[in-house]
Structure formats: C-alpha cells, structure tokens
Amino acid sequence: MPSIAAQDAKAFDETSDAIDSVNALKGQIWNTASEFDASKDKTQFRQYEDACDRVKNFYKEQHEKQTVDFNIKARVDFKSKKRARMGVWQAMEMLNTLVDESDPDTELSQIEHLLQTAEAMRRDGKPDWMQVTGLVHDLGKLLFLFGSEGQWDVVGDTFVVGCKFSDKIIYPDTFAANPDSVDPVYSSEYGIYQPHCGLENVMLSWGHDEYLYHVLKDQSTLPEEALAMIRYHSFYPWHREGAYQHLMNEKDLKHLEAVKAFNPYDLYSKSDERVDPAKLRPYYEQLIAKFFPAELDW
Numbered sequence: 001m002p003s004i005a006a007q008d009a010k011a012f013d014e015t016s017d018a019i020d021s022v023n024a025l026k027g028q029i030w031n032t033a034s035e036f037d038a039s040k041d042k043t044q045f046r047q048y049e050d051a052c053d054r055v056k057n058f059y060k061e062q063h064e065k066q067t068v069d070f071n072i073k074a075r076v077d078f079k080s081k082k083r084a085r086m087g088v089w090q091a092m093e094m095l096n097t098l099v100d101e102s103d104p105d106t107e108l109s110q111i112e113h114l115l116q117t118a119e120a121m122r123r124d125g126k127p128d129w130m131q132v133t134g135l136v137h138d139l140g141k142l143l144f145l146f147g148s149e150g151q152w153d154v155v156g157d158t159f160v161v162g163c164k165f166s167d168k169i170i171y172p173d174t175f176a177a178n179p180d181s182v183d184p185v186y187s188s189e190y191g192i193y194q195p196h197c198g199l200e201n202v203m204l205s206w207g208h209d210e211y212l213y214h215v216l217k218d219q220s221t222l223p224e225e226a227l228a229m230i231r232y233h234s235f236y237p238w239h240r241e242g243a244y245q246h247l248m249n250e251k252d253l254k255h256l257e258a259v260k261a262f263n264p265y266d267l268y269s270k271s272d273e274r275v276d277p278a279k280l281r282p283y284y285e286q287l288i289a290k291f292f293p294a295e296l297d298w
C-alpha cells in the first residue's frame with residue numbers, strides 16, 4: 001500500500017500532467033478556423049451590444065434565473081418525466097413553431113436552420129455522422145413545448161453554474177441579479193468543483209444542449225465527438241472565449257476540437273440561401289435511419 005503522502009503526490013502529478021497538456025494544446029485548438037469560417041464576414045454575427053430588446057431582455061431573465069437550485073430541479077424533472085415518443089423528422093416539424101428569442105442572427109424557422117447547418121456540412125464533404133449532428137443539434141429546443149418555464153431555460157448561450165459566473169459570458173453584468181452571485185461558495189473561482197475535474201462533472205446552465213445530449217446518448221449510434229458537439233455547442237464562453245480552462249481535463253480538449261469544427265456551420269450558415277425541406281427530406285431520412293431508431297423517447 002503506498003503511503004497517503006505518496007498517493008497525494010501521484011494525484012498531484014496526474015493533475016499537473018493534465019494541466020500541462022491542456023496548456024500545450026489549447027492554444028492550437030482555440031485558434032483554429034475552418035475553411036467555412038474563413039469565407040464569412042464574422043462581423044455580421046453575434047453582435048450583442050447592438051442587439052434588439054428582445055435579445056437583451058431574454059438574457060437578463062436567463063442570467064437572473066439560472067441558479068444551482070433551478071439546475072438541480074431541472075435535472076430531476078427531466079429524469080422523472082416522459083414527454084413524447086416520435087421520430088427525428090417529426091420532431092423537426094414539431095419544433096418549427098418556435099421563434100428563438102435569444103438569437104440576434106436569424107428570423108428563419110428552426111427546421112430551416114437545422115437543414116442549413118447540415119447542408120453547409122454536406123457541401124464541405126463532412127462525414128455522415130457530422131451532417132446528421134448538424135441536422136438534429138437544436139432539437140433540444142422541443143423542451144419549450146414540453147413544459148419549460150419559458151425560453152430562458154431552453155435557448156441561448158450556456159455557462160457553468162455552481163462557481164463564479166465568467167466575465168466571458170455575454171452581458172456579464174446581468175448576473176448581479178442572480179442570487180448565486182453573492183453565495184460564498186457558488187461565487188468562488190472553483191465553487192463546488194475541483195481543479196480540472198472535467199466538464200462532464202460540472203453543471204452547465206440547463207437548456208436545449210444538455211437536454212438533447214441526455215436524450216440522444218442512449219438512443220443513437222452517434223460517436224462521442226457528435227455528442228460533444230450537441231452538448232457544448234452553445235457554450236460560447238468556453239469554445240469561443242477560452243473561459244473555464246481551470247475545470248477542463250484531457251477529454252475536454254478532444255471535445256473542444258470537435259465543437260470548434262462544428263460551430264462555424266451552426267453560426268455562419270444562418271446567412272446561406274433558403275432551403276426546401278420537402279426536397280431535402282429523402283436524403284436526410286436515409287441519414288437519420290443510419291443513426292437513430294424509427295422512434296425515440298424525448
């Protein structure tokens with residue numbers, strides 16, 4: 001039996017190895033841009049300072065209400081309820097009634113956004129699994145039709161709850177109204193978490209990413225990268241701004257790379273040409289059949 005001191009030293013070495021490799025790789029990953037990224041004028045997107053009141057009010061409410069208590073309750077509710085049973089295309093059609101209040105960049109319907117994302121990936125020759133991930137990535141917004149409290153617990157960028165709210169989140173001042181921001185534990189650097197504990201062990205603000213990840217992880221044959229794309233695609237303070245590095249482990253580096261490859265298709269396809277869902281349906285139905293059962297529990 002190694003002594004406690006030796007075990008501590010080993011644990012410390014492992015943590016510092018993880019930190020070293022996070023540090024070595026992160027610069028490379030955070031700075032990568034894809035071909036698709038390069039062809040778009042980025043100044044047209046995510047201009048939150050100039051956004052309309054609809055968007056600003058949305059985030060004011062979300063940042064006030066996403067507390068640790070709420071997040072625990074949302075996860076318990078998720079596990080204890082049955083919502084619906086249907087296929088992927090039917091879910092896309094059902095989602096179409098939602099107009100996302102958090103989005104300053106598109107007025108198009110959700111089905112069009114999903115198809116635009118997938119089509120942009122298809123044009124760039126991305127693999128089947130990634131195209132289908134693009135196709136489904138926002139289906140978690142169905143939560144809104146399944147009894148969410150509003151849009152604030154469904155859409156918008158995500159962030160970590162249970163530790164200090166990062167100033168890399170858009171409209172950071174609005175967290176002053178969140179009771180967790182004056183809680184001595186929840187407002188500290190690490191809060192309820194351990195250094196480099198890994199993002200799978202932290203609570204991201206509840207919404208469409210987290211919900212869909214939990215729905216699909218056991219009901220699809222999507223690879224790990226695809227599930228990371230779904231789970232973290234709204235986590236802009238992390239994947240775009242480089243926040244929360246003190247909570248990352250090595251697995252998250254791989255996930256970061258996947259999310260960074262996904263993001264430009266989600267964001268910049270919003271300015272692409274309109275698509276015709278009826279025309280595209282046969283192609284995507286055969287992709288859906290490769291990765292999902294005919295019906296899923298939502």
Ligand SMILES: O[C@H]1[C@H](O)[C@@H](O)[C@H](O)[C@@H](O)[C@@H]1O
Nearest residue numbers: 100102103155156157233234
């Ligand atoms: O407003 C958008 C929302 O429409 C997206 O679905 C989400 O992923 C983004 O992070 C958010 O900023």
Ligand SMILES: [Fe+2]
Nearest residue numbers: 137138233234
């Ligand atoms: Fe999204």
Ligand SMILES: [Fe+2]
Nearest residue numbers: 113137138266
């Ligand atoms: Fe999206």
